[in-house]
Amino acid sequence: xxxxxxxxxxxxxxxxxxxxxxxxxxxxxxxxxxxxxxxxxxxxxxxxxxxxxxxxxxxxxxxxxxxxxxxxxxxxxxxxxxxxxxxxxxxxxxxxxxxxxxxxxxxxxxxxxxxxxxxxxxxxxxxxxxxxxxxxxxxxxxxxxxxxxxxxxxxxxxxxxxxxxxxxxxxxxxxxxxxxxxxxxxxxxxxxxxxxxxxxxxxxxxxxxxxxxxxxxxxxxxxxxxxxxxxxxxxxxxxxxxxxxxxxxxxxxxxxxxxxxxxxxxxxxxxxxxxxxxxxxxxxxxxxxxxxxxxxxxxxxxxxxxxxxxxxxxxxxxxxxxxxxxxxxxxxxxxxxxxxxxxxxxxxxxxxxxxxxxxxxxxxxxxxxxxxxxxxxxxxx
Numbered sequence: 001x002x003x004x005x006x007x008x009x010x011x012x013x014x015x016x017x018x019x020x021x022x023x024x025x026x027x028x029x030x031x032x033x034x035x036x037x038x039x040x041x042x043x044x045x046x047x048x049x050x051x052x053x054x055x056x057x058x059x060x061x062x063x064x065x066x067x068x069x070x071x072x073x074x075x076x077x078x079x080x081x082x083x084x085x086x087x088x089x090x091x092x093x094x095x096x097x098x099x100x101x102x103x104x105x106x107x108x109x110x111x112x113x114x115x116x117x118x119x120x121x122x123x124x125x126x127x128x129x130x131x132x133x134x135x136x137x138x139x140x141x142x143x144x145x146x147x148x149x150x151x152x153x154x155x156x157x158x159x160x161x162x163x164x165x166x167x168x169x170x171x172x173x174x175x176x177x178x179x180x181x182x183x184x185x186x187x188x189x190x191x192x193x194x195x196x197x198x199x200x201x202x203x204x205x206x207x208x209x210x211x212x213x214x215x216x217x218x219x220x221x222x223x224x225x226x227x228x229x230x231x232x233x234x235x236x237x238x239x240x241x242x243x244x245x246x247x248x249x250x251x252x253x254x255x256x257x258x259x260x261x262x263x264x265x266x267x268x269x270x271x272x273x274x275x276x277x278x279x280x281x282x283x284x285x286x287x288x289x290x291x292x293x294x295x296x297x298x299x300x301x302x303x304x305x306x307x308x309x310x311x312x313x314x315x316x317x318x319x320x321x322x323x324x325x326x327x328x329x330x331x332x333x334x335x336x337x338x339x340x341x342x343x344x345x346x347x348x349x350x351x352x353x354x355x356x357x358x359x360x361x362x363x364x365x366x367x368x369x370x371x372x373x374x375x376x377x378x379x380x381x
Contacts (some may be wrong), residue, residue, distance in 0.1 A: 006265070007035045009086045010059070011077050011101050012093030013049055014042040015259065016196040017115045017141065021090050022049065024262045034264070036080040038093070039110070057083065059222045077101040082108030088265070090141070091116045094198050095322045096364055099123060106130045108136075115141035117211040118322070121307075122315040123360055124218030138219065139264040144212050145219055146260035147238035149250035152220065161242040162222055164230040166213055166292060169204040172231065181294065182335035184328060195257070201325045202299075205338055206292060210303020212313055215360055217307060224308050229300065231309050236279070246379040254279055299341045304344060311351035312363035319367035320345040327375050340381030 012018045016038075017376070039046040043062035050058055050072060057075045081089045081101040089105040090100045090113045098116030105112050107130055107219070114120070126177035131138055139354045140146050144164050152159065165376045170189055173180060177373060187204045188197060203210035209216075213227050235255040253259050254277040261272060265296050294301040299321070306317040310347065324338040333341070345367050 003031060005033050006031060006263075007033045007085055007087045008090060009036040009038075009080050009083070009088075010034065010090045011038045011081065011098070012040075012091070012116075013037040013092060014039040014045040015091035015092055016199075017261065018090070018260050021092060021261050021265070022053070023275070024258055024265055024273075025053075026272065027273055028266075031337065035083065036075065038077050040093070040097070044281065056085070064345050070094045073311075078104040081105035081110065086110055088113060090264075091119065092141075094196055094212065095320065096122070097367050103127055104240075105132065106134060106136045109134045109136055110291065112138065113141050113378065115261075115324075116246050117142070117208075117215050118219045118318045119226055120215045121211050122318050123357065123362065124214065125354070126316075126357060126360075128218050128221075135233055136273070139267060140215075141220055141257075141260050141264050142212065142215070143255070143257060143260045144239040145216060148216065148220060148241055150251045150263070151241040151249040152240070155241075155243070157244060159220070159222060159241045160226065160244045161214055162227045163240040164209060164216065164229045165235075165237050165239050166206065166209045166226065166229055167203065167235045167290070167299075168231040168290075169206065171204060171208050172293065172297075174232070174296070178358075180334055185332065187335060188222050188327075197329060198322065199327055201328065201338075202321070205299040205335070206297040207299035207303060207321050207338070207342075209292070210300045210307070211318070213304055213308035232287065233293050234287055236284070236287060252279065258285075263300060299342065302339065302342055308345055309351060311353050312360060313346060313351050313359045314347055314356045315350065315355075315363045316349045316351075316367040317342060319364040320371045323368045323371040324375070327371075333375055334381075337375075337381050341374055344374060 010018050012020055034053040034055045036055050038059040040061045042206050043060045045062050057080050058072045078100050081104040086109045092115045095118055099119045102119040140149055160326055188200050190200050209229050216227050237250045237252050240248050240250040258276055306313040320342045324341045325331045
């Protein structure tokens with residue numbers, strides 16, 4: 001008998017992760033069947049993807065696009081994530097758009113390949129509790145969390161320490177004055193990775209690494225005081241795990257998001273892929289490490305503090321950051337204002353302990369509105 005065909009839904013198929021997921025599926029067409037695709041506003045690309053992969057279901061948030069596509073039925077992301085014909089759901093949508101579909105997939109017993117940090121950051125306890133209840137595996141697509149997952153495979157003891165690596169972004173040696181002058185065009189040029197706009201800005205502020213710490217806490221059931229960050233500019237070591245005896249495992253590869261995506265799709269197997277660049281070790285000159293600069297890049301510290309406080313603080317962190325990033329990209333605030341606005345929102349927020357999903361949504365809405373209000377008013381960092 002041949003290998004069973006995995007039936008997949010990709011939520012956020014027109015974004016960076018979604019497009020790279022489809023690249024993997026093109027390489028192994030006999031292994032997968034696309035059941036559904038969703039997108040936000042990029043309906044032109046979605047229509048091309050539908051024409052190529054002919055999914056049974058689709059959804060988009062485009063206001064001006066046609067609402068009916070021949071041969072496909074329109075389903076909401078939540079309906080698609082929990083649909084009986086789907087085996088695996090790839091959550092590639094960014095921001096709060098990934099939360100409800102992730103929870104729907106988990107409650108329906110689907111395997112989840114997760115690239116959306118905000119879901120676990122804002123509602124990690126709710127999602128992981130439901131995953132345990134329904135026997136669901138959450139397979140990380142982020143390169144760092146995929147690396148940790150791979151390092152932990154085969155081990156029967158919990159890690160002594162998880163070490164997330166960070167490229168440091170393009171501005172890690174900038175002065176405060178230089179950071180204040182950073183433009184969106186500069187911030188969108190990541191030195192190592194091809195990513196979506198929001199994640200690229202988060203990488204430049206180091207907010208991305210803070211969100212990853214919170215995500216790792218829930219994915220690997222590890223307390224915050226055993227999760228560290230080290231800056232590794234070459235982006236070859238994707239993360240490390242230290243064990244009680246002092247041994248450390250690291251996962252190394254060329255910086256290409258298709259590798260962790262493929263591992264989540266092929267798990268528990270590893271498939272040869274000639275389209276992915278392999279490491280040329282005799283040409284690799286050095287692997288260097290340094291501590292992150294939390295004074296110049298306070299978003300990392302803010303994220304760790306929000307994660308440790310828990311409650312609705314992480315939801316406010318995500319919403320304030322997502323809104324501030326949008327304001328920066330549209331030229332309404334400075335690069336350094338992102339951290340200032342997030343810090344002010346966390347200071348003003350009155351958190352709820354062990355919130356419900358509705359309470360998390362309310363905190364999210366409050367944070368977005370308040371961030372816009374501060375940015376439009378007399379508040380200055």
